[in-house]
Amino acid sequence: MSDTGQSADVDAPDDEMVLQDDRSHLRDREDDESSRVSFVELFYDLVFVFAVTQLAAYLVDNVTPEGAVRAGVLFVAVWWLWINTTWATNRLDPDAAPVRFAMFALMGASFVLSMALPRAFDDRALAFAIPYVAMQVGRCLFSTNSLARHGEAGEARTSLRQAIWFAGSGAIWIAGALVEADARINLWALALAVELGAPWFGFAVPGLGRTESRDWDVEGEHLSERCGLFIILALGEMLLVTGARAAEQDWSVAGAAATATAVIGTLAMWWLYFDTGSKRGTRAFEEQQPGRLARVAYTYLHLFIVAGIVVSAVGDKGLLAHPHEAIGWQDAVTLLGGPALFLLGNFLFKNATSRRWPISHLGGLALLAAGVLLVEWLDVQGLAAWAVGVLIVVAMLERSLLRSSMAAQQGLK
Numbered sequence: 001m002s003d004t005g006q007s008a009d010v011d012a013p014d015d016e017m018v019l020q021d022d023r024s025h026l027r028d029r030e031d032d033e034s035s036r037v038s039f040v041e042l043f044y045d046l047v048f049v050f051a052v053t054q055l056a057a058y059l060v061d062n063v064t065p066e067g068a069v070r071a072g073v074l075f076v077a078v079w080w081l082w083i084n085t086t087w088a089t090n091r092l093d094p095d096a097a098p099v100r101f102a103m104f105a106l107m108g109a110s111f112v113l114s115m116a117l118p119r120a121f122d123d124r125a126l127a128f129a130i131p132y133v134a135m136q137v138g139r140c141l142f143s144t145n146s147l148a149r150h151g152e153a154g155e156a157r158t159s160l161r162q163a164i165w166f167a168g169s170g171a172i173w174i175a176g177a178l179v180e181a182d183a184r185i186n187l188w189a190l191a192l193a194v195e196l197g198a199p200w201f202g203f204a205v206p207g208l209g210r211t212e213s214r215d216w217d218v219e220g221e222h223l224s225e226r227c228g229l230f231i232i233l234a235l236g237e238m239l240l241v242t243g244a245r246a247a248e249q250d251w252s253v254a255g256a257a258a259t260a261t262a263v264i265g266t267l268a269m270w271w272l273y274f275d276t277g278s279k280r281g282t283r284a285f286e287e288q289q290p291g292r293l294a295r296v297a298y299t300y301l302h303l304f305i306v307a308g309i310v311v312s313a314v315g316d317k318g319l320l321a322h323p324h325e326a327i328g329w330q331d332a333v334t335l336l337g338g339p340a341l342f343l344l345g346n347f348l349f350k351n352a353t354s355r356r357w358p359i360s361h362l363g364g365l366a367l368l369a370a371g372v373l374l375v376e377w378l379d380v381q382g383l384a385a386w387a388v389g390v391l392i393v394v395a396m397l398e399r400s401l402l403r404s405s406m407a408a409q410q411g412l413k
Helices: 003-011 039-061 065-091 097-119 125-149 153-177 181-201 220-248 253-284 290-300 302-321 329-354 359-374 380-412
Strands: none
Touching (some): 039 302, 065 097, 065 181, 253 329, 290 329, 329 359
């Protein structure tokens, strides 16, 4: 064989390889593999897990009504940034080089934003607000260009309308960063209200019209997997932080019991979300209007689920720090409030995806509320064990009730 022939064989590209610069910026809806979450998306999510950790650390030092409100505003902003980027990559193809580089740019801005979070109401307000606005508006403009160049004029107009809404709310974010903290919280809450309300108004813009949820091109399997993986990353971060704190302390029976309680609580949260809820959510896209389901169940209701994880992480820190001390109101709020938020989010999510009302979750919320009556009788370890016990009972009861329901349905056939 000649050198030329050998060179041709060696240099010949694989049939399935495509030059990154030549491929479409959009996911191929006809290709089943295109709905899979890419590695670059998972890499991107790690920055937001760092942001969630930063929020938990901020809340640990600010467990007051004012601190809770501020942390809540920052948390919703971080979630809104992440979920809107998830919507964008639901349509854009992260394996296309321009999209991938755009995500790297977003990661860099997200990292700056995350570092600014603990002092966003002090001297790093602009370091938080400027990256936030730049990411929201820039992502929408990039999507508009990508959709337009590939002939998706209707979707491009929707993305342009989103950019206009984010530019409007962005002015409020920047204005808030330039005033004192007391006024800042009001302006930033207003900016969030504008952004959270925009989808319900169809991102209406004079001259550009509005969009309906039934017109949104959503790949449900991808969105469900992205949210599920984010939950796993957040729960995994809880385990890492718990392990790190336990390793720093002197080993004792009390410390071991506190660590075990925190770990079992994290495992119970995983079970409650992934045993039935996550799978049912994916299947629901085949039965319901995808755009509406994605907006309600994943964009809004997952807020409560992730918030529950954040607040529970704060409760675990208090548990590991002083397991046998008397319960302060901060401990009661975090140890009971975190699991309650998580259960409430799962209850609403499962109702939205399966049209059922999980009685087990309602019972769990009632038991967590009853835990308030035990505050004077238990120490921190005891209240944490009560909350974790409730989560375990809910998980077992839900599984038992679902099995009974399935058996009854099969008996009728």
